[in-house]
Amino acid sequence: xxxxxxxxxxxxxxxxxxxxxxxxxxxxxxxxxxxxxxxxxxxxxxxxxxxxxxxxxxxxxxxxxxxxxxxxxxxxxxxxxxxxxxxxxxxxxxxxxxxxxxxxxxxxxxxxxxxxxxxxxxxxxxxxxxxxxxxxxxxxxxxxxxxxxxxxxxxxxxxxxxxxxxxxxxxxxxxxxxxxxxxxxxxxxxxxxxxxxxxxxxxxxxxxxxxxxxxxxxxxxxxxxxxxxxxxxxxxxxxxxxxxxxxxxxxxxxxxxxxxxxxxxxxxxxxxxxxxxxxxxxxxxxxxxxxxxxxxxxxxxxxxxxxxxxxxxxxxxxxxxxxxxxxxxxxxxxxxxxxxxxxxxxxxxxx
Numbered sequence: 474x475x476x477x478x479x480x481x482x483x484x485x486x487x488x489x490x491x492x493x494x495x496x497x498x499x500x501x502x503x504x505x506x507x508x509x510x511x512x513x514x515x516x517x518x519x520x521x522x523x524x525x526x527x528x529x530x531x532x533x534x535x536x537x538x539x540x541x542x543x544x545x546x547x548x549x550x551x552x553x554x555x556x557x558x559x560x561x562x563x564x565x566x567x568x569x570x571x572x573x574x575x576x577x578x579x580x581x582x583x584x585x586x587x588x589x590x591x592x593x594x595x596x597x598x599x600x601x602x603x604x605x606x607x608x609x610x611x612x613x614x615x616x617x618x619x620x621x622x623x624x625x626x627x628x629x630x631x632x633x634x635x636x637x638x639x640x641x642x643x644x645x646x647x648x649x650x651x652x653x654x655x656x657x658x659x660x661x662x663x664x665x666x667x668x669x670x671x672x673x674x675x676x677x678x679x680x681x682x683x684x685x686x687x688x689x690x691x692x693x694x695x696x697x698x699x700x701x702x703x704x705x706x707x708x709x710x711x712x713x714x715x716x717x718x719x720x721x722x723x724x725x726x727x728x729x730x731x732x733x734x735x736x737x738x739x740x741x742x743x744x745x746x747x748x749x750x751x752x753x754x755x756x757x758x759x760x761x762x763x764x765x766x767x768x769x770x771x772x773x774x775x776x777x778x779x780x781x782x783x784x785x786x787x788x789x790x791x792x793x794x795x796x797x798x799x800x801x802x803x804x805x806x807x808x809x810x811x812x813x814x815x816x817x818x819x820x821x822x823x824x
Contacts, residue, residue: 592663594648596655596719602629603727604660610730611663616640616648621657653719664717668706668733670743674750676733678705679773679821682747682754684740684789685780686810689715693724694811695778700728702818708743711736713780744792747775756785756793757817759807763800766820776817781810 588594592613595604602625604610615637617625622637645655673680681699686692692715696707714736715721722729737743744754753769756777777793779785790796799808799816808816 588661592661593717594719595660595662595722596645596649596653596658597723597726598624598628598656598658599726600719600722600729601625601658601660603730604662604722605629605634606631607665607730609665612660613663614638614661616645616659618642618645618657624656625658649719654723655719665729665734668735670735670737670746673706673708673733673735674752676705677773678703679818680705680747680752680775681707681814681818682740682744682775682777683707683709683714684777684785685710685713685783686778687713687715688781689718689721690724691781691809691811693721693726693729695814696721696725696728696732696734698811698815698818700725700732702815702822704732704818706733706735708735708737708740710740711738740786741788741792744775744777744789748794753795754793755821756790756796757798757813758784758790758796759798759801761796761798764797764817764820766823769821774821776814776821778810778814 595601598621601615604612605615605625606629612635615633615635617637618640622639642657645657645659646653649655649659679699679702681695681704683692683695686695686709692707692709699707717729717734725732748754751773752775753772754775754777755764755769756779757764758779777785777789779789785793785796799813801808807813
């Protein structure tokens, strides 16, 4: 028998109602067929494999594309972060500089490894040797590989304040993270006690004030430069500055143990207090006139540096006595905040 013209594969397997034969009404009597209808064609068993959703009425005269049964379709990939397997992603080239994993690795290094509440893991030979020599540092647990113990012993000649535990590098990788450059040494210790502003003023030398510098490696590098050029202290904002972490201590390379790190609630009020103590506050900005250390001879100064992206905030800038810059030659317009701090401190303290 010839199949009706509008019979569709993948549909219900039945011809439309206009091609159906008479059906029985109530009482078993046949209903009067409509004009143009013939007897209902005989149909075979309804196919199961070709079934699918019946298309809407607006598209019944269009050719229908066959679809695989729903059970045969590939599972939809779940969203990342929900504990499910993530589907493959197309390769996307990364433009400009280091591969994409580099910023992620640096971010993981900057985080503080898991430690008991009220303690911090320090790592690196110089940071741990300086912590062992600091009587103000409360030490808890020292883990060293054989190579690290030999290296630290060569730089730390005094009696050790606690007995180290010999360990393997794999254990430190698991404890601190594989991306952390721990050099085979880890020290669990309490954070250093908070110094007071008055104790900072009692020490000679310039003071470094950081207005929301947020990268712990930048803060550590600035502390290292400040200690090298005889600074009295480094002051950071309490809420928008990194905590004392292993990454900060390693970047400071021992300076965290010898240079006070003061946390101020309000940077503007701290600058006002420094000015009241006869300290000249100098803000560093690329747009300012070139810094000349000779012009500040005989005056104690506080060097103020802004955040990595935005620089000094407006109120901080307005509170400074002067705003100066660095004389930079070449195509580079600015320096990293830690490099700028080192150059400015050298200029301010050179004879």
